[in-house]
Amino acid sequence: MPAVVVLGAQWGDEGKGKATDQLGSRVDYVVKFNGGNNAGHTVVVGDEKYALHLLPSGILSPGCTPIIGNGVVVDLAVLFEELEGLQGRGVDTSKLLISSSAHVIPSYNRTLDKVTERFLGKRQIGTTGRGIGPTYADKMNRVGIRISDLFDEEILHDKVEGALAQKNQILTKIYNRRSADIDEVVAELRSYADRVAPMVADTGLVLNRALDEGKNVVFEAGQATMLDVDHGTYPFVTSSSATAGGAATGSGIGPTRIDRVVGVIKAYTTRVGEGPFPTELLDAVGEQLRKTGGEYGVTTGRPRRCGWYDAVVARYAGRVNGLTDLVLTKLDVLTGFEKVPVCVAYDVDGVRHDEMPIDQSAFARATPIYEELDGWWEDLSLARTWEDLPVNARRYVEALEEMSGTRISSVGVGPDREATIVRHDLLG
Ligand code: IMP
Numbered sequence: 001m002p003a004v005v006v007l008g009a010q011w012g013d014e015g016k017g018k019a020t021d022q023l024g025s026r027v028d029y030v031v032k033f034n035g036g037n038n039a040g041h042t043v044v045v046g047d048e049k050y051a052l053h054l055l056p057s058g059i060l061s062p063g064c065t066p067i068i069g070n071g072v073v074v075d076l077a078v079l080f081e082e083l084e085g086l087q088g089r090g091v092d093t094s095k096l097l098i099s100s101s102a103h104v105i106p107s108y109n110r111t112l113d114k115v116t117e118r119f120l121g122k123r124q125i126g127t128t129g130r131g132i133g134p135t136y137a138d139k140m141n142r143v144g145i146r147i148s149d150l151f152d153e154e155i156l157h158d159k160v161e162g163a164l165a166q167k168n169q170i171l172t173k174i175y176n177r178r179s180a181d182i183d184e185v186v187a188e189l190r191s192y193a194d195r196v197a198p199m200v201a202d203t204g205l206v207l208n209r210a211l212d213e214g215k216n217v218v219f220e221a222g223q224a225t226m227l228d229v230d231h232g233t234y235p236f237v238t239s240s241s242a243t244a245g246g247a248a249t250g251s252g253i254g255p256t257r258i259d260r261v262v263g264v265i266k267a268y269t270t271r272v273g274e275g276p277f278p279t280e281l282l283d284a285v286g287e288q289l290r291k292t293g294g295e296y297g298v299t300t301g302r303p304r305r306c307g308w309y310d311a312v313v314a315r316y317a318g319r320v321n322g323l324t325d326l327v328l329t330k331l332d333v334l335t336g337f338e339k340v341p342v343c344v345a346y347d348v349d350g351v352r353h354d355e356m357p358i359d360q361s362a363f364a365r366a367t368p369i370y371e372e373l374d375g376w377w378e379d380l381s382l383a384r385t386w387e388d389l390p391v392n393a394r395r396y397v398e399a400l401e402e403m404s405g406t407r408i409s410s411v412g413v414g415p416d417r418e419a420t421i422v423r424h425d426l427l428g
Contacts, residue, residue, distance in 0.1 A: 002259040002427050003217045005247045006327075008224025009263035009317035011271035013297070013304060015329035015412060016264045017041030017057040018420075020220050026427055028215035029065045030058025031207065033250030034240035035222025036073040036105060036135070038128040040298025044415050048089070051298050055082050056220055059093060067203050070101035071240065071250020072222075073135040074147065075110075076192040098196065099203040099252070100148040106160070107188060108167050108180040109134035115175045125236055126273030128299050136229075136239035138163060147200055150193040153186065160185050204252020211257055216427060219247035225263070225317040226271075234360060236275025244321040262426055263323040263406065265314060267331045267396075270304040272297050276364040279307035279343045293333040310343040310368070314404035316356040325426060326404060329412035331393060332419075337375035340396060343368035344403055373399055381414040386421055389413075 004023070008014045018041075020030055037053040043060055044050075050060060054075065058064040068074060083093050109131035116134070117124045127133060138144040143163040149156050161182050168179035210217055223242040226232045231243050241249060248255045268289055271277045281289065286306045289295065295304035317323060334340055346353040346366035357363045376392040383389050389397075389411075401408045409424035 003211055003219065003253065003257050004260040004262060004426060005219045005221065005244050005258055005321075006262045006264060007221035007242060007244060007247075007321060008227075009265040009321075009323070009326065010224055010269055010310075010313055011226045011277070012224040013040075013270055013272070013295075014224065014264040014266050015041075015327075016220060017043045017052065018329065018412065018415075018417070019262065019264045019327045019410075019426075020057045020218050023216070023218060023426055025061060025063055026216055027058060027061065027064050027218050029067055029207065029210055029217040030056040030061075031067040031069050031203075031217065031219045031247075031251050032056040032222060033069040033071045033219050034242055034246045035238060036130060036132050037075050037078045038130045038132045038238060038299060039222040042298055042415075045417060050086070052082060053299055054078050055086075055096070058218065058220070059086065059096065060091060062092065065095045065097060067207065067251070068096070068098040068102055069203055069251035070099040071246060072099070073103045073105050073132060073139075073240075074098065075105040075130065076189070076196065080192065080195065096199050097201045097203055097206060098147060098199045100146065100200050102147050103135055103139050103144045104147060104150070104189065105131040105135045106145055106163070106185055108164065108171070108185065109138070111171065111177065111180070112167065115171075115177060119175060124274065126275075130299075133239045145189065147196065150189055150196065153190060156189060157182065157186050160189070207251055207253050208257075211253065219251060219258075221246065225321060226313060228320075231320045233275045233363065236273065260324045260426065261321050262325045262327055262409070263314075263317050263321060264327045264329060265317070265404075266329050267309060267334050267400075268293070269307045269310050269313070270295050272300070272302055272304050276360070276366070277305055277307060278346060278363075278366045279310045279368050280305050281307045289333060293330055308341050308343060308368070308370070309400060311400065311403035312343060312346060312354070312356060314400070314406070318404060318406045323406045325409040325424065326401070326406045327410050327412070327426075328397060328400065328408050331397065331411050332380040332413045334375070334396070335380055336377060339372040340375050341368075341370035341372050342400065342403065344371045345369040371399075381419060383413050383421060384418070386423060389421065
């Protein structure tokens with residue numbers, strides 16, 4: 001029975017929430033396995049629009065158990081803010097489970113994220129400023145605070161003291177900031193302990209048992225392949241494993257349990273923050289994609305950088321994730337272009353690259369080699385079957401499928417749950 005990983009195949013914001021949502025009532029568990037509240041997905045259910053940052057999108061499906069896995073970093077204030085927001089709109093959130101091994105984002109890491117960015121000046125990453133990077137750094141540096149630490153004041157105090165022994169030096173001596181007060185930090189974290197306690201579980205065990213019983217489990221990645229700390233455009237990446245392997249380490253299941261890996265990919269490309277982006281359009285066409293596609297960050301409100309579809313990125317995502325399916329989103333945004341260029345390879349210093357250059361500085365110099373496909377003028381938003389699509393839109397999808405090397409199992413034609421053309425069942 002399927003354990004399905006759903007991840008972004010580009011630089012994020014591909015519409016993963018919608019893909020998970022599409023699996024709908026057949027999904028028993030939705031697991032977030034990496035990242036934190038740097039993510040942002042908008043899910044539209046009927047007339048209601050929900051913007052989620054930390055919670056897995058499965059929280060909106062009544063029969064589904066949402067899980068925050070050990071690979072996630074949790075900002076407890078945001079957790080309760082989102083839960084209360086949903087409860088206020090009548091959503092039942094009582095099934096949520098959180099791994100006791102997930103790390104928490106202490107307030108000093110939010111401060112450090114922001115001041116580090118300022119300090120980096122033109123070398124800045126363009127982070128979301130949510131404390132993600134410093135919290136993952138603490139985890140690797142073995143000075144992190146985990147959910148399980150919240151329940152014993154003495155242990156918590158000890159760990160915060162250990163972390164601040166380094167952090168306060170950095171805050172005061174390098175960044176000229178006020179130091180963080182141990183007791184204040186401990187008191188803030190402790191203030192969440194009683195409320196979080198009923199949600200805490202050995203989520204790895206829960207998930208393995210669920211898979212043994214043949215339940216459907218969706219592992220939902222935050223961020224995306226090109227922002228993955230190992231496989232993305234380092235250093236302009238997030239600090240976690242957003243590719244398929246991260247689903248195993250970030251949730252406590254073995255890789256052999258994964259049946260399907262679904263890459264969500266836009267019919268064009270967007271990116272937030274700094275870093276190379278070969279097909280970026282800095283002209284009126286880019287602006288048109290931004291406007292029509294509503295390309296503004298859910299988390300930060302920043303305008304997203306926009307450009308044409310990049311089949312080299314799609315093939316790379318297929319390879320590093322072992323994709324079995326692609327879910328193509330936002331095809332409707334491309335309506336109204338005479339020709340739609342698609343990047344099939346890069347030119348780096350006069351040399352053609354059909355695959356991602358291994359060297360980041362070569363990638364930064366890559367210019368796209370385009371193939372132009374015929375556009376269409378019809379409104380796609382009411383299309384519900386493959387045959388409803390105009391012939392050139394169908395040809396566009398088929399061309400992307402061919403160039404990307406992975407079958408396109410569904411096509412999104414609008415923001416609503418129903419505005420999707422399903423070609424292959426993701427759980428079948
Ligand atoms: P951080 O994850 O806040 O450390 O930011 C690192 C990089 O990842 C920045 O370029 C962010 O804009 C980008 N990023 C983080 N989360 C998302 C997301 O959910 N969608 C798109 N970009 C993201």
